[in-house]
Amino acid sequence: MTDNDVRAAELRRALADSLEQSGNLRSPEWRQAVERVPRHLFVPTFFRWTDGPGGITLWAPVGKEQDPEQWLELAYRDETLVTQLDRTLVSPTDRHVTPHDVAEPVQGDPTSSSTLPGLVVRMLEDLDVVDGMNVLEIGTGTGYSSALMSERLGDKQVTSIEFDPGIAANAAAALKLAGRAPHLVVGDGLNGVPEHAPYDRLVATCSVRHIPRPWLHQTRPGGRILVTLAGWLGGYGLALLEMGDDERAEGRFLPGTVSFMIARPQAPEPITSKQRSAAFKMLADATPRPTAVGHDIREDWTSNFVVQLAIPTARQETISRDGGPFVHYYLDTTTESVAALTPEPGGGWTVRQAGPVRLWDNVEAAVGLWREAGSPPQEQFRIRTDGHTQTVWVDGPDGPISWDLTA
Ligand SMILES: C[S@@+](CC[C@H](N)C(=O)[O-])C[C@H]1O[C@@H](n2cnc3c(N)ncnc32)[C@H](O)[C@@H]1O
Structure with a gap:
């Protein structure tokens, strides 16, 4: 055993202690898995969040080569470690950037990561994954969560699917290094993996707008699905569902503010300049009216979720035109409808709406009903x-x- 192995084992025990203290790790079997799986093998490099000029977020590459001690210590913190960025907003050709590709901190949107261990084990505990079960994971990512499951359940009981071939190849290499060999598949997890079905449990580490029908086919009656329901307005809810005998599933949302990157084929397309100009044109004749439900309703976790339920196909962007105030545009290209929310100088909000669906009327109605119910x-x-x-x-x-x- 090298000094590095000894230190890594110490860090794993400390991580397991802290996950127990936080209440996320609740059973000795998952504790044993956390103590045994070397997370550092799954995150040889990653990005760390840092403040950039003017308050922008930058991502700094971290790896063993730069500072081995810091890297090892960070690998065992209860933190999400970002491993891939989409930089197309700042550099159109840089779709999938890894820490190997850059030497300095860069801007970008995370598209893959090793989820914080506390959330990984909390999900396995909430899903009640126990010995002997056959499990499907959607979103292999670095392979760390697949390794935890393989460690406890055995390789043959775990199937994991990853959309991105580069990420999947890194995960396969890391799993091999860690001595684990679950079934790994590269493809769209929204189709599930029929070859190894039926599953007792399905866990998704990317979020979905709609729970896909193949997941219901492939999970056995009485089996459970744990997935974060997401939408295009940044609302999330961790849902635990149980399969009935009729390929329908029913369940509830669990406490906490859990969010995951949205499954790639369901992610929103950016609003195009053509769609934006069409929306401005539609709004030109719209009459403003005051609204008691402002754009700031979305600052609260649950009320944002309610807004998203009310207008599920709307996307939103905030723009200042010609030096005017920042206006929040809600654009639904499915129904060709738009709503624009403007803050009033003395406080309060006005709304302008156009198109066949009055988007903000729907939001006001949904928020009103939710408030009448006592804002559950x-x-x-x-x-x-x-x-x-x-x-x-x-x-x-x-x-x-x-x-x-x-x-
Ligand atoms: C948060 S990361 C996974 C974390 C992982 N469980 C771990 O511990 O490292 C989410 C992953 O889901 C993947 N993903 C996104 N959409 C997917 C899809 N439709 N099918 C399979 N994987 C998908 C992303 O590429 C990303 O690697």
């Missing part, structure tokens, strides 16, 4: 799906308040 937190919301229609609901004074999200 997200863990009181429930979800049901047959793979086509997905319904989210919460109890109100006059019965359930529900939203249908058809795939």
Whole structure:
């Protein structure tokens, strides 16, 4: 054993202690997995968040070569370690940038990471993954969470699928180095992996707008699915569903503010300049009116989720035109509708709307019903799906308040 191995084992024990203290790690079996799986092998390099000039976020590359001690210590912190960035907004050809590709801190949007260990084990505990189960993971990422499952359940019981071939190749190499060999698949996890079905448990470490029908086919009756439901307005909710006998699943949202990067084929396209100009044109004749529900409603975790449920196909951007105030545009290209929210100098908000769907009327109605119900937190919301229609609901004074999200 090298000094490095001894230090890594110490750091793993300390990590397991802190995960137990935080309540995320609750069983001796998962503790043993955390103590045994060498996370540092899965994150040979990663990006660290740092403040850039003018408050922008920059990502600094970190690796064994630069500072071996710091790298090892960071690998065992309860932190998400970003391993890939999409830099197309700043540099159109740099879609998948890894820490190997840069020497200095850079801008970009994370597209792959090793999820913080506390959340990984919390999800395995919440999903009640126990010995003997057959599990499908969507989003292999670095392979660390697959390794934890393989360590406890055995390689044959774990299947993991990753969309990005480069990320998948790195994960395969790291798993081999760690002595683990789960079934690894490169492809779109929204189709599941029928070859190794049926699964007792399905866990997704990317979020989805709609729970895909193949997941329901491939999870056995009584089996469970744990996935973060997401949308295009940055609302998230960690949902735990149980399969019925009829390929329908029903469940509830769990506490906490859990968010994951959205599954690649479901991520929103950026708003184009053509769509933006069409929206401005539509709004030119719209009459402004005051609204008691401002854009700031979205600062709260649950109310943002409600807004997203009310206008599930809308995207949003904030723009100042010709030196005027910043206006928040909600654009729904599915229905060709738009709403623009403007802050008033003395406080309050006005809204302008155009198109067949009055987007902000829908938001006001949904938020009004949710408030009448006493503004219940997200863990009181429930979800049901047959793979086509997905319904989210919460109890109100006059019965359930529900939203249908058809795939
Ligand atoms: C947060 S990371 C995974 C973390 C991973 N479990 C770990 O511990 O390292 C999410 C991963 O999901 C992948 N992903 C996104 N959309 C996907 C899809 N449709 N199918 C499979 N993987 C997907 C991303 O490429 C990314 O690597």
